[in-house]
Amino acid sequence: MIQKPTWKSSLKAYMYLAPMLIVMLTFNIYPIFKSLAMSFYTDYNFFQDIVNEYGIGNFVDIFQDPNFHIALKNTFIFVLGVVPVSIALSLLIALMLNNIKVLSSFFRTIYFLPFVTSTVAISLVWNWIYHTRFGLMNYFLGWFGIDPVNWLTDPKYALLGLIIMSIWKGLGFNIILFLVGLNNIDESYYSAAKIDGANPWKRFLNITIPLLSPTTFLVTVTGFINNFKVFDEVYAMFQGRPGPGNSALTVVYYLYEKFYTEYNYGEAAAAGVVLFVIILLVTVLQLAYNRKFVHY
Amino acid sequence: MSEKVQKTVLYALLILGAITMLIPFVWMLSTSIKSAGETMQMPPIWIPEDPKFENYIEAWNAAPFGRYFLNSVLVTVLSTAGELITTILAAFAFAKMEFYGKNILFTILIATMMVPGELLIIPNFVTLSRFSLINTYAALIVPWLASIFSVFALRQTFQGVPNELYYAAKVDGSSDFRFLWSIMVPLGKSSIVAIAILKIIGSWNSFMWPLIVTNDTKLRTLPVGLQAFTTEAGTRFELLMAASTIVIIPMVIIYIFLQKQIIAGISKSGLKG
Numbered sequence: 001m002i003q004k005p006t007w008k009s010s011l012k013a014y015m016y017l018a019p020m021l022i023v024m025l026t027f028n029i030y031p032i033f034k035s036l037a038m039s040f041y042t043d044y045n046f047f048q049d050i051v052n053e054y055g056i057g058n059f060v061d062i063f064q065d066p067n068f069h070i071a072l073k074n075t076f077i078f079v080l081g082v083v084p085v086s087i088a089l090s091l092l093i094a095l096m097l098n099n100i101k102v103l104s105s106f107f108r109t110i111y112f113l114p115f116v117t118s119t120v121a122i123s124l125v126w127n128w129i130y131h132t133r134f135g136l137m138n139y140f141l142g143w144f145g146i147d148p149v150n151w152l153t154d155p156k157y158a159l160l161g162l163i164i165m166s167i168w169k170g171l172g173f174n175i176i177l178f179l180v181g182l183n184n185i186d187e188s189y190y191s192a193a194k195i196d197g198a199n200p201w202k203r204f205l206n207i208t209i210p211l212l213s214p215t216t217f218l219v220t221v222t223g224f225i226n227n228f229k230v231f232d233e234v235y236a237m238f239q240g241r242p243g244p245g246n247s248a249l250t251v252v253y254y255l256y257e258k259f260y261t262e263y264n265y266g267e268a269a270a271a272g273v274v275l276f277v278i279i280l281l282v283t284v285l286q287l288a289y290n291r292k293f294v295h296y
Numbered sequence: 297m298s299e300k301v302q303k304t305v306l307y308a309l310l311i312l313g314a315i316t317m318l319i320p321f322v323w324m325l326s327t328s329i330k331s332a333g334e335t336m337q338m339p340p341i342w343i344p345e346d347p348k349f350e351n352y353i354e355a356w357n358a359a360p361f362g363r364y365f366l367n368s369v370l371v372t373v374l375s376t377a378g379e380l381i382t383t384i385l386a387a388f389a390f391a392k393m394e395f396y397g398k399n400i401l402f403t404i405l406i407a408t409m410m411v412p413g414e415l416l417i418i419p420n421f422v423t424l425s426r427f428s429l430i431n432t433y434a435a436l437i438v439p440w441l442a443s444i445f446s447v448f449a450l451r452q453t454f455q456g457v458p459n460e461l462y463y464a465a466k467v468d469g470s471s472d473f474r475f476l477w478s479i480m481v482p483l484g485k486s487s488i489v490a491i492a493i494l495k496i497i498g499s500w501n502s503f504m505w506p507l508i509v510t511n512d513t514k515l516r517t518l519p520v521g522l523q524a525f526t527t528e529a530g531t532r533f534e535l536l537m538a539a540s541t542i543v544i545i546p547m548v549i550i551y552i553f554l555q556k557q558i559i560a561g562i563s564k565s566g567l568k569g
Binding site: 004034038093096097133134139171232276280 | 321340381386395408410414504527551563
């Protein structure tokens with residue numbers, strides 16, 4: 001029994017939707033258009049909300065700003081440092097967890113633990129781990145005869161420190177998704193392959209990898225999107241600075257500085273729009289790739 | 297390689313990985329009960345000779361952490377409760393009701409999930425200051441009272457409830473509102489719990505928004521307060537680690553007791569992508 005909507009039923013439904021819609025319209029949908037518009041405000045009186053002049057000046061300015069170039073470069077390095085390693089490690093761990101029965105959920109609990117912790121608090125812990133003289137990281141590196149590294153003060157290592165921590169923190173989330181994906185693969189494929197004499201490596205390459213591709217796709221897209229927006233980690237690990245000599249300046253950090261310390265709302269919005277376009281492009285590219293290579 | 301050797305290697309690797317995951321926590325806890333002198337020792341001490349649990353009291357009193365804690369609880373509870381109400385009502389409408397514009401509205405809402413939240417911060421800040429709401433609890437809570445992601449997840453669950461149940465209740469003269477709260481909500485309990493926990497974790501840990509909309513010390517939430525505390529604590533790492541533990545522990549406890557629901561929630565969000 002499918003009913004057709006009537007004015008009466010619609011009115012009723014919209015009453016149920018109203019609380020959600022009011023919040024969404026005010027704080028999600030309107031600001032999308034508003035921030036797009038704001039990125040073209042070149043002369044803006046914030047206190048009276050009067051726009052004196054529109055133009056593409058904000059985009060010109062940020063693209064001529066060396067700091068924005070640094071922010072873009074750092075963000076890309078960060079994302080490319082975190083996402084592939086995180087995917088490879090989490091897939092490996094998920095495969096191992098999928099192959100054991102005893103303690104499997106115990107391990108899963110531990111691997112997922114960092115995910116529920118406050119980014120600020122855990123970044124402070126890592127800030128202490130990275131302490132040049134008394135930190136744990138340099139102590140462990142010392143076991144392998146590696147000289148102490150100035151993780152927090154040497155511009156060369158700031159991003160690397162951030163990448164290591166982010167991989168550690170996000171691993172559990174990817175493992176959970178991979179475990180779900182692995183669970184969805186029908187056992188009978190493996191049994192059939194075994195009968196045909198395929199070795200474990202062949203079974204992995206020809207069954208697991210292709211049948212897991214929707215999950216891998218999902219993990220990649222969410223990984224890219226979430227890591228492009230890195231901010232809390234930077235702020236907390238470098239104590240409210242974007243790393244030594246802007247070495248950990250990211251796009252969102254740039255946006256934050258423009259907005260919060262420089263009150264330059266137009267350029268901040270422009271940086272946000274650029275971030276949005278990058279995320280959109282990456283998603284579209286991956287969707288196209290997905291269509292070609294993801295097997296169901 | 298025999299089966300047994302294989303299993304041993306597997307477990308050895310998993311244990312090694314688990315230790316790597318746990319070390320930062322152990323390091324945090326261990327530092328939090330050290331004396332100032334012990335934090336500056338190499339090679340590091342894992343178990344201090346004379347554990348100084350009073351570091352927690354000192355850290356707690358060194359900054360208004362009691363206030364921060366209450367603020368975090370208040371913001372988390374209210375925004376979670378609010379989001380659940382808006383979500384349950386909206387998900388019910390999308391799952392069981394017929395209305396004009398249903399599909400287009402749903403598509404538009406889903407499309408907004410593509411937009412990074414950081415882009416919305418600027419206009420939202422402007423909107424709130426227009427209503428003079430900067431530096432209020434409202435600023436911390438109101439923008440987070442709805443989530444299309446949650447509506448989407450719960451709609452899936454509600455759609456799984458047979459329509460016959462709905463029509464039968466209607467024939468019996470039960471109102472939609474009563475049906476929703478007495479039948480749908482209990483049936484969708486596990487999804488609702490999962491949504492609530494993920495919201496609680498997200499809200500407790502959120503940083504950028506509270507940092508931007510509050511500069512009044514009295515309104516700071518724990519992450520913002522903790523961050524501010526770093527300048528006061530300086531190199532007193534034992535106090536910093538004690539304070540970090542205070543911020544982290546509540547969510548770890550929730551996680552340990554409700555991990556099944558948390559993981560189910562994450563898995564579901566993965567499945568539908």
